[in-house]
Amino acid sequence: MAFASINTSGIDAPAPMSINIPAIEEAFAAEPSLKKRVYDAISSTPQHAPLFEDIARYTTNLQVRKNALNTPVSHVQTPSDGPAAKKRKLQNGDGVGNGISSTNVKADAPLQFYMKDVSFAVPQRKKFTLEITTGQGLLRARNQTSKEVEFGVPIDRIQHILCLPVPEKTQRQFNFCVIPCFADGINAPPEGETAAESMVWTIADGPPKTAFSGNGQQLGTGGDESAEGLIRRILNENLTQTKVVRPDDREFVSAMPEPHRKTEKAYHVKAFRGSKEGYLFFLSNGILFGFKKPLVFFSFENIESISYTSVLQRTFNLNVIARPTISTGDDTMEFEFSMIDQADYAGIDTYIKRHGLQDASLAEARRAKRYNVNGAKGEEGPVGAEADTGAYEESELQKAERELEDQEDEDEEDYDPGSDGESEGSGTSSDEDEDEDGEGDEDDEDDEDEEDRDLVKEELGSEAEDIPEDEL
Numbered sequence: 001m002a003f004a005s006i007n008t009s010g011i012d013a014p015a016p017m018s019i020n021i022p023a024i025e026e027a028f029a030a031e032p033s034l035k036k037r038v039y040d041a042i043s044s045t046p047q048h049a050p051l052f053e054d055i056a057r058y059t060t061n062l063q064v065r066k067n068a069l070n071t072p073v074s075h076v077q078t079p080s081d082g083p084a085a086k087k088r089k090l091q092n093g094d095g096v097g098n099g100i101s102s103t104n105v106k107a108d109a110p111l112q113f114y115m116k117d118v119s120f121a122v123p124q125r126k127k128f129t130l131e132i133t134t135g136q137g138l139l140r141a142r143n144q145t146s147k148e149v150e151f152g153v154p155i156d157r158i159q160h161i162l163c164l165p166v167p168e169k170t171q172r173q174f175n176f177c178v179i180p181c182f183a184d185g186i187n188a189p190p191e192g193e194t195a196a197e198s199m200v201w202t203i204a205d206g207p208p209k210t211a212f213s214g215n216g217q218q219l220g221t222g223g224d225e226s227a228e229g230l231i232r233r234i235l236n237e238n239l240t241q242t243k244v245v246r247p248d249d250r251e252f253v254s255a256m257p258e259p260h261r262k263t264e265k266a267y268h269v270k271a272f273r274g275s276k277e278g279y280l281f282f283l284s285n286g287i288l289f290g291f292k293k294p295l296v297f298f299s300f301e302n303i304e305s306i307s308y309t310s311v312l313q314r315t316f317n318l319n320v321i322a323r324p325t326i327s328t329g330d331d332t333m334e335f336e337f338s339m340i341d342q343a344d345y346a347g348i349d350t351y352i353k354r355h356g357l358q359d360a361s362l363a364e365a366r367r368a369k370r371y372n373v374n375g376a377k378g379e380e381g382p383v384g385a386e387a388d389t390g391a392y393e394e395s396e397l398q399k400a401e402r403e404l405e406d407q408e409d410e411d412e413e414d415y416d417p418g419s420d421g422e423s424e425g426s427g428t429s430s431d432e433d434e435d436e437d438g439e440g441d442e443d444d445e446d447d448e449d450e451e452d453r454d455l456v457k458e459e460l461g462s463e464a465e466d467i468p469e470d471e472l
Helices: 002-012 022-027 032-044 046-069 227-238 342-354 386-393 396-414 431-451 455-466
Strands: 111-122 126-133 138-143 149-154 158-165 173-180 199-204 211-213 268-273 276-282 286-290 296-299 303-309 315-322 333-341
Touching (some): 022 032, 022 046, 111 227, 126 149, 126 227, 138 199, 158 227, 173 286, 199 227, 276 342, 315 342
Antiparallel strands (some): 111 126, 111 199, 126 138, 138 149, 158 173, 268 276, 276 286, 286 296, 303 315, 315 333
């Protein structure tokens, strides 16, 4: 009877494969052996079934995320618990370090534009194929060997795009700097979320020889549009929340022209952040320090104050204090850019004043002396009271120059060449001349004292009254 009981129990037990869970079927459709092992485990321990379902859903999401970045894959299926979304959307930068979300994302979005052999500098230093997809598009970079998409960002999550001339190059080139949300070096993404990486790629000045439309038609064959202009136009057609920003003569122009192209204006200022050398660009929407990773972009709304420090005869430092857009307390960050050429001081100072950025050069924490130009804390308007215009006009750089001149004047006054300057000689004198000059000085002082005294009256007393004045 015992044997019969055991045998009956074995017959009544459900077969492992009789279980059918949609999430597991979808996740392991391409791995039948793995799916069977999962069902076997659920049969042995039914209480773990919810755990395996969660693992299956997570696996499905990872698969779709990967396929969203790569070429269309025929076996990718849409989730069975709802219709496929028609639009690509980003959930707060969710993705494996690239800012792309794949929840309900179709992987077969057609290309609108692509350009081969584009040199990237950030986040990877390599040549990729630059691609833009249609609809609410994706800007991405594809590996030209493996055909895998390395990184990208949805266009509607791009906060700033800058098109800047590459400094100190013999041939004219342009850097496109793409700064997604929470990737400016100032604003961090919310907890638990990831941000897309900034991108920088370089375009040579000339026709777009490797640019194609989504259907493979080569673009720019007419020769009336440069590669830089073509990319800028296509980006502007897709961007809704921003536009491509370029340098403007009305904002800032360096006092020094391009070193290799003397006839062209330079829009950059060379500076150091610590030991890292880079370039500052003063633009209509903020200040960029690039082009090495990580980029730092100071939007006007994030700049707390700007000050000049370590002002020397030929260089000075620029200190930028920034505050995140969503600030919960004293979470300011200070960035120091050093070794800026003094020749660019006037242009930078004009830029700061034009945009109403606070000049904190005269703050007590940054100076050892006061020159009575600090306005009361909380005053509106330019730094310092406008009523004291003359005092405010003396900048930190001008103050340092004046102090240097004053010191030189003091040194000249303290210097004694050995003559009182009244001699008509060659400017040198012997010890005898010095003694004679010294005696002469004493005689002059005695003469001045004697002029104040009536010596005749002192000697003769009342008898002096009987002597005629013409005989004295």
